[in-house]
Amino acid sequence: MTSDPGTHDTHTAPAARPAPLVVTADPALRDELQRLAAAAGVTPDLAADPGHALRSWTRAPVVLVGGDLAHALADLGPDRRDGVHVITWGATDTSLFRAGLALGAENVAELPRSEGWVVETLTDLGEAARPRGxxxxxxxxxxxxxxxxxxxxxxxxxxxxxxxxxxxxxxxxxxxxxxxxxxxxxxxxxxxxxxxxxxxxxxxxxxxxxxxxxxxxxxxxxxxxxxxxxxxxxxxxxxxxxxxxxxxxxxxxxxxxxxxxxxxxxxxxxxxxxxxxxxxxxxxxxxxxxxxxxxxxxxxxxxxxxxxxxxxxxxxxxxxxxxxxxxxxxxxxxxxxxxxxxxxxxxxxxxxxxxxxxxxxxxxxxxx
Ligand SMILES: Nc1ncnc2c1ncn2[C@@H]1O[C@H](COP(=O)(O)OP(=O)(O)OP(=O)(O)O)[C@@H](O)[C@H]1O
Ligand SMILES: [Mg+2]
CATH class of the missing domain: 3.40.50.300 (P-loop containing nucleotide triphosphate hydrolases)
Incomplete structure (x- = not known):
């Protein structure tokens, strides 16, 4: 489930700064991810249920899937895509890794430990407009x-x-x-x-x-x-x-x-x-x-x-x-x-x- 996100960013210049997709029904996780997105200077699209998430699934440059909805979303079998990450509070249990695998996620990150990583990942979206060097x-x-x-x-x-x-x-x-x-x-x-x-x-x-x-x-x-x-x-x-x-x-x-x-x-x-x-x-x-x-x-x-x-x-x-x-x-x-x-x-x-x-x-x- 590891991958090098840098090898995937063959973007063409979008008109506006691309919005990441945050998929969670957990208000505390949503607020925290919104706070981290603000620190990175991006405003995420929010999806509080898996069906809603599917509508923006392929469009979003990065998808952060809350641990609370990872299983339900995996059950819908969304298309494979790059830039999917499962985010959870505290320690991860093995079933979440299985859901992550089913979603084709690049990793399962725990908050608050991975805060810095989330901000860096979202900050890079601002760089996405430039073509790969x-x-x-x-x-x-x-x-x-x-x-x-x-x-x-x-x-x-x-x-x-x-x-x-x-x-x-x-x-x-x-x-x-x-x-x-x-x-x-x-x-x-x-x-x-x-x-x-x-x-x-x-x-x-x-x-x-x-x-x-x-x-x-x-x-x-x-x-x-x-x-x-x-x-x-x-x-x-x-x-x-x-x-x-x-x-x-x-x-x-x-x-x-x-x-x-x-x-x-x-x-x-x-x-x-x-x-x-x-x-x-x-x-x-x-x-x-x-x-x-x-x-x-x-x-x-x-x-x-x-x-x-x-x-x-x-x-x-x-x-x-x-x-x-x-x-x-x-x-x-x-x-x-x-x-x-x-x-x-x-x-x-x-x-x-x-x-x-x-x-x-x-x-x-x-x-x-
Ligand atoms: N175009 C050039 N014109 C004049 N002198 C050059 C030129 N290119 C390299 N040199 C000289 O040749 C020497 C070796 O150059 P350089 O260190 O770039 O080679 P290198 O292939 O990197 O060497 P190494 O095998 O040690 O890594 C240096 O003294 C450098 O100044
Ligand atoms: Mg040399």
Missing amino acids: LVIGVVGGSGGAGATTLACALGQSAARTGDTVVVDTDPLGPGLDRVLGLDRHDGFRWDALCQTTGRLSARALRQALPRRDRLGVLTWYAGSTATLQAFAVREALSAARRGHETVVVDLPRTPDPLVDEVASRCDVLLVATVATVAGVASAARVCARHDAHRGLALVLRGGPLLDHEVARATGKPVLGAVPHQRALAEAIDLGLGPVRNHRGPLGRACADLLVRIAVPVPPAGRAA
Whole structure:
């Protein structure tokens, strides 16, 4: 009965803020859920009997079913849908879990313990009007191929037109806040996120991250020895995608099932590849590791090999190339990020890659 609500929010923009449906005949539960909805800035539709609930069942973006009516509603066999939650006072008995299963509910939440979770879930409805963000993963085809630089540069370019976050999943990397000049900005890092167990709202994450204008970053504190926790990574990625137009993830090359899972959740997976024989041989192994990924494409840097030669050797399409950016280290040291100037070679290349990412990746063997 667990599910990731973030993978379901493919909404088109509704005219008004969508109203959640509260189904309960218990006045105390109704009042409490109305209070929590008010805290989240939404006004729920109320249904005091199961028949009434069925009329709004498919329309509501989220349905909170009181434990008092869960069995009666389940008996009516409503259509399966996402975003159904059973809410009860105090401890839950096992029969309520059975009713929850019959309703296709994502969970059974107890009040008052789950108050915060209910508010977060309802707060996210305000975010529902924005389409799901695009998640771009970047992994190095070989060590030092330029994956981290490319991830940060793409983030800087994307942030010109929409809310963007660059997510660091390489605990042995330089720290993306450092690369982007956000290391002195306060805000949530993985260190804090990995301590939390609740659901993250998209808005809460966006507002909590170190940020400059429309560009945020999720990374570790300098010198942190913390590692990634699967729960925190799934929640953070889900919330990041709901709250941003673009999410760029810097992925380490080290084999790790959690990293593979993150890679598989990316819409596009870019392999930063040095276009030399050794660079391409190494990239071919990385491509093989992610062979099933349908959005995988190579981005070349340096080296004498041509696009079609690299595409033939790896069996994967080449999306484009990034040029050598002069004084890159200096720009990073100055806190400006890799893209010091959007009209410079790296800035223009990233803008071009983002345009190409927005259209389907060409099939393998054809130079982009
Ligand atoms: N487009 C570029 N122009 C000039 N130098 C670059 C460019 N991209 C990367 N570099 C340089 O190459 C080096 C490695 O870059 P980066 O850290 O981005 O690679 P990586 O693939 O993330 O490495 P790792 O395997 O350590 O994760 C850095 O010194 C960086 O400044
Ligand atoms: Mg790196």
